[in-house]
Amino acid sequence: MFFYWSSQYKIDHFPPSSTRMTNRKQLIQLGPSLTRLHQIKMRTLLLLLLFCHVSSPVKHSLKFFFTASVGVPNLPELVSAMMVDGVQTGYCDSNRNMRPTQNWVKRILRADRQQVDWYRTECFQSQPNFFRDTMRGLMHLLNQTGGVHILQRMSGCEWDEETGEVVGSMVFGYDGEDFISLDMKTLTWTALKPQAVTAKLRWDADTARINHNDNYLTKVCPEWLKKYVDYGRSVLLRTELPSVSLLQKTPSSPVSCLATGFYPHRASLVWRKDGEELHEEVDHGEILPNHDRTFQILVDLNLSSVTPEDWTRYDCVFQLSGVKEEIITKLEKDRIRTNWGKTVSSKNIEKEEPSKVTILVIVILVLIAVVLIATIVFIVYKKKKAQPNTSTEESMALKKKRKG
Numbered sequence: 001m002f003f004y005w006s007s008q009y010k011i012d013h014f015p016p017s018s019t020r021m022t023n024r025k026q027l028i029q030l031g032p033s034l035t036r037l038h039q040i041k042m043r044t045l046l047l048l049l050l051f052c053h054v055s056s057p058v059k060h061s062l063k064f065f066f067t068a069s070v071g072v073p074n075l076p077e078l079v080s081a082m083m084v085d086g087v088q089t090g091y092c093d094s095n096r097n098m099r100p101t102q103n104w105v106k107r108i109l110r111a112d113r114q115q116v117d118w119y120r121t122e123c124f125q126s127q128p129n130f131f132r133d134t135m136r137g138l139m140h141l142l143n144q145t146g147g148v149h150i151l152q153r154m155s156g157c158e159w160d161e162e163t164g165e166v167v168g169s170m171v172f173g174y175d176g177e178d179f180i181s182l183d184m185k186t187l188t189w190t191a192l193k194p195q196a197v198t199a200k201l202r203w204d205a206d207t208a209r210i211n212h213n214d215n216y217l218t219k220v221c222p223e224w225l226k227k228y229v230d231y232g233r234s235v236l237l238r239t240e241l242p243s244v245s246l247l248q249k250t251p252s253s254p255v256s257c258l259a260t261g262f263y264p265h266r267a268s269l270v271w272r273k274d275g276e277e278l279h280e281e282v283d284h285g286e287i288l289p290n291h292d293r294t295f296q297i298l299v300d301l302n303l304s305s306v307t308p309e310d311w312t313r314y315d316c317v318f319q320l321s322g323v324k325e326e327i328i329t330k331l332e333k334d335r336i337r338t339n340w341g342k343t344v345s346s347k348n349i350e351k352e353e354p355s356k357v358t359i360l361v362i363v364i365l366v367l368i369a370v371v372l373i374a375t376i377v378f379i380v381y382k383k384k385k386a387q388p389n390t391s392t393e394e395s396m397a398l399k400k401k402r403k404g
Helices: 036-042 103-111 113-141 194-204 207-231 308-313 356-403
Strands: 059-070 078-084 087-093 097-100 149-160 166-174 177-183 188-191 243-248 255-262 267-273 282-284 295-301 314-320 327-330 336-338 342-344 350-352
Touching: 059 113, 059 207, 078 113, 078 207, 087 113, 097 103, 097 113, 103 113, 103 207, 113 149, 113 194, 149 207, 166 207, 177 194, 188 194, 194 207, 243 314, 243 327, 255 267, 255 314, 267 282, 267 295, 295 314, 308 314
Parallel strands: 243 336
Antiparallel strands: 059 078, 059 149, 078 087, 087 097, 149 166, 166 177, 177 188, 243 255, 255 295, 267 314, 282 295, 314 327, 342 350
16 A cells, blocks of 8 residues: 555656555655655655545545654655545645645635634644654664654545445555554454554554544544535536557557546556457556646556557557546557657647657757857957957057157
8 A cells, every 4th residue: 555656657746546555756845855765765755645545436535644754854744635536635734834725625614614723733733743652652663763764644534425335444654565554343453564563452452542533534524525525526526538649668668558637537548459458468557646636547568479460459448437438549550659759640640749858959959059159249249349448559559659
């Protein structure tokens, strides 16, 4: 659930969902860049933000993601994000920053000052104290005296709008790995790795805290979620279809099928051969967020053992949850966008398109030329400006000499 992430193709922003956690390069406005070591550690910060449990159209989720850190400079001790149905709706940190990120959430908070007070207390007092104490306790249990360490928590609830069923959840991650989770049926903690067994025994003894979590996850959280869905229905329940492209880095690279710009994140993208879904020679990417609050997904197809004559037997199929129509893209060479010079439109009209590297080189050369020209002009100007003065001085000297 708590894993590091990388991808060949990525477009920016937040936040999809899945049962395991991956990462994105943004640190939700967390400030100055970190050292390479810190960047590797801090990639876990957005693992949580990128995933909520995948659900059907009638299911909704409210998730809170907290990330505490030690040994990382220029970063708040604790950062948190709230998400409804995979959409980031709020952010806060221990530096006393708190802001809703959706207009409909702002309307809720204006009408319900009690929630505002609750969020302030949680973000600025209760949770920083809790995570500070918990981090200290875990480092002691694991015999850690220093270094960079990350403690994360994902908690929240899911509500089935059709059946009324509510499911709460709470899981902790430590240094990028699953650590311990709350079993909502037995109301006991489950150690997710051997190092968490001692923590489980201690946490099981704190029944007051367990009961508090149970009450919040199964009663308070669902009531808030219902209100959020009601206010944000026009945003949360919209559907947007993607554009689908075929990409290839080099002639020997796999062909990637990229679907981007879809919403919601409940979608599938597969390669088929003769109408049958492929499971071998296929590498599925995660659903990732775009900067405009839509999503993208990419699936690679290895064609090393496929003859050019058989390419027409393959196609890439995108399916958005709740939408009957599929988007089918046939594997045809003139549809593939490459990194070595040419792209082809969906109408099979070929045109030249310089690569990003080529454009960058051209821009740099132009800038260098501009600087050189400006330097030459400046030098010529200085020389011309100096010449009249010199000639004037010489003529005056000659006149004096003649008079003498």
